[in-house]
Amino acid sequence: MKKVDLESLKKVSSQYHLTMDEDELTGFKDLINSGILKSYERVDQMIEPELPVKYARTPGFRPTEEENPLNAWYWKTEVDHAKTGKLAGKTIALKDNISLAGVPMMNGTKVLEGFVPQIDATIVTRILDEAGEIKGKAVCESLCLAGSSFTSDTGAVLNPHNPAYSAGGSSSGSAALVASGAVDMAIGCDQAGSIRIPSSFCGIYGLKPTWGLVPYTGIFPIELTIDHAGPMARTVEDVALLLEVIAGPDGLDPRQKGLPSKPYSEFLTGETNGLNIGIVEEGFGWEGLSEPEVDAMVRKAAESFSEYGALVKSVSIPMHRDGVHIWNVLGSEGATVQMVRENSHGLNWKGYYQTQLIDVYSKGLQTRADDLSLTTKLVILAGQYMQDTYNGRYYAKAQNLTRQLTQSYDAAFKEYDVLVMPTLPIKATKLPTGDIDLDEYVARSLEMIPNTSVFDLTGHPAMNVPCGMIDGLPVGMMLIGRHGEEETVLRAAHAFEKMSQINVGTVVTAK
Numbered sequence: 001m002k003k004v005d006l007e008s009l010k011k012v013s014s015q016y017h018l019t020m021d022e023d024e025l026t027g028f029k030d031l032i033n034s035g036i037l038k039s040y041e042r043v044d045q046m047i048e049p050e051l052p053v054k055y056a057r058t059p060g061f062r063p064t065e066e067e068n069p070l071n072a073w074y075w076k077t078e079v080d081h082a083k084t085g086k087l088a089g090k091t092i093a094l095k096d097n098i099s100l101a102g103v104p105m106m107n108g109t110k111v112l113e114g115f116v117p118q119i120d121a122t123i124v125t126r127i128l129d130e131a132g133e134i135k136g137k138a139v140c141e142s143l144c145l146a147g148s149s150f151t152s153d154t155g156a157v158l159n160p161h162n163p164a165y166s167a168g169g170s171s172s173g174s175a176a177l178v179a180s181g182a183v184d185m186a187i188g189c190d191q192a193g194s195i196r197i198p199s200s201f202c203g204i205y206g207l208k209p210t211w212g213l214v215p216y217t218g219i220f221p222i223e224l225t226i227d228h229a230g231p232m233a234r235t236v237e238d239v240a241l242l243l244e245v246i247a248g249p250d251g252l253d254p255r256q257k258g259l260p261s262k263p264y265s266e267f268l269t270g271e272t273n274g275l276n277i278g279i280v281e282e283g284f285g286w287e288g289l290s291e292p293e294v295d296a297m298v299r300k301a302a303e304s305f306s307e308y309g310a311l312v313k314s315v316s317i318p319m320h321r322d323g324v325h326i327w328n329v330l331g332s333e334g335a336t337v338q339m340v341r342e343n344s345h346g347l348n349w350k351g352y353y354q355t356q357l358i359d360v361y362s363k364g365l366q367t368r369a370d371d372l373s374l375t376t377k378l379v380i381l382a383g384q385y386m387q388d389t390y391n392g393r394y395y396a397k398a399q400n401l402t403r404q405l406t407q408s409y410d411a412a413f414k415e416y417d418v419l420v421m422p423t424l425p426i427k428a429t430k431l432p433t434g435d436i437d438l439d440e441y442v443a444r445s446l447e448m449i450p451n452t453s454v455f456d457l458t459g460h461p462a463m464n465v466p467c468g469m470i471d472g473l474p475v476g477m478m479l480i481g482r483h484g485e486e487e488t489v490l491r492a493a494h495a496f497e498k499m500s501q502i503n504v505g506t507v508v509t510a511k
Helices: 006-015 022-045 122-129 172-180 196-202 236-246 292-308 320-341 355-371 374-390 393-412 438-446 454-458 486-499
Strands: 073-076 091-095 133-138 162-166 185-190 205-208 228-233 276-280 311-315 418-422 462-470 473-481
Touching (some): 006 022, 073 172, 091 172, 122 133, 172 185, 172 196, 172 228, 185 196, 185 236, 196 205, 196 462, 196 473, 205 236, 205 486, 236 486, 276 292, 292 311, 292 418, 292 462, 292 486, 320 393, 374 393, 374 438, 418 486, 462 486
Parallel strands (some): 091 133, 091 185, 276 311, 276 418
Antiparallel strands (some): 073 133, 185 228, 205 228, 205 462, 462 473
């Protein structure tokens, strides 16, 4: 353990606006070296507990371009698993911010390139225990800070419906692999819409569960209050099945309180009798962004629930329009402090810390910061400036306003069982070709989040449901439910899936 020196304490003293002469600092130096530092030395000698790795796996390989036509795989591997269970016969891809022991994890950025986790995330063990066959790691956007699919340092992920278009992000590879039929299911993670955005662009089902329902243990975080992990699949049945397996407390994530898993598959009745469904008007007509044909298709899909036993009405939630602004404040400062300044995990919580990841990532930030994506640099510059200038008061205010925002939806849920709006105001956008300026880079990366980001703040379950195609590209309808009532959202999604005559599962793979 490196001893504390006088110059280092002078720097700390200045940083914290302390006025001390050299003699005083020398006294503190001696106290630290003879006292507190000994505790650090003892802790350094101790062996910390690690998450179990129950099943063997191969180190795997990075697939070639011919083996990876959508550029959606980061790494392929073979993992042993239980022989019987709920996921028997199902193939699964993991977003590449999820730890799979012995298999490289890049999280979309060169800053983390070369990192190999030594643990399995909780949800990995749960999948393997139920006989799920994990086929590898799916490309994700650089540090998961983009809603398009061109920011990963491994290159753009292509949309299976048209390879000239974005697959959406940040769970870009997860959605593309499911939509193309390469795997049956995938895990995505969602802080501003990163499960639902690529699900909408690629035409699959993707559920952001209630905050805390699925343990985030062993997954690279962005901000503790908005981190979610959830299932993606081509059918509602598979989404429900995967959620059954991964949901529920693991004893390591303190966000998980009173949220057990449920037999979600048993709620898929194929009908909506007795459900009250509210069409949220503020989710439509975003000036300068919403595409009228997308709004019209989602509204028609939402109204169609009335033909099958549901009561459908319009509802106004004015604060919905402020949600993206609250998210921008909370997301910018929260991600800057936790994910960047504090090397991913931050402080002051009782969850499991992945110390090996902290070591590798912190060194990467020190040596390869210039390799960060432009969206990440934007977040760092804005977030740290606001922290330095206003000392975190706006982050605090945004968290307080989130309570009010949550209450505005909870008030609507007193009358409605499910709320509906477009998942995204737009269809998939074209992938950039050649050089792209900063304004366009940021616009294409972040423009699509005004409806999705809100529910990462409030924690309500929200699900993309494909509801049609325009110009060969999918359109998504978002269903939102009460906290802890994923079964109602899934029931409505399943009914729409069964009732709809639109074939949302057939796609054309990239050539």
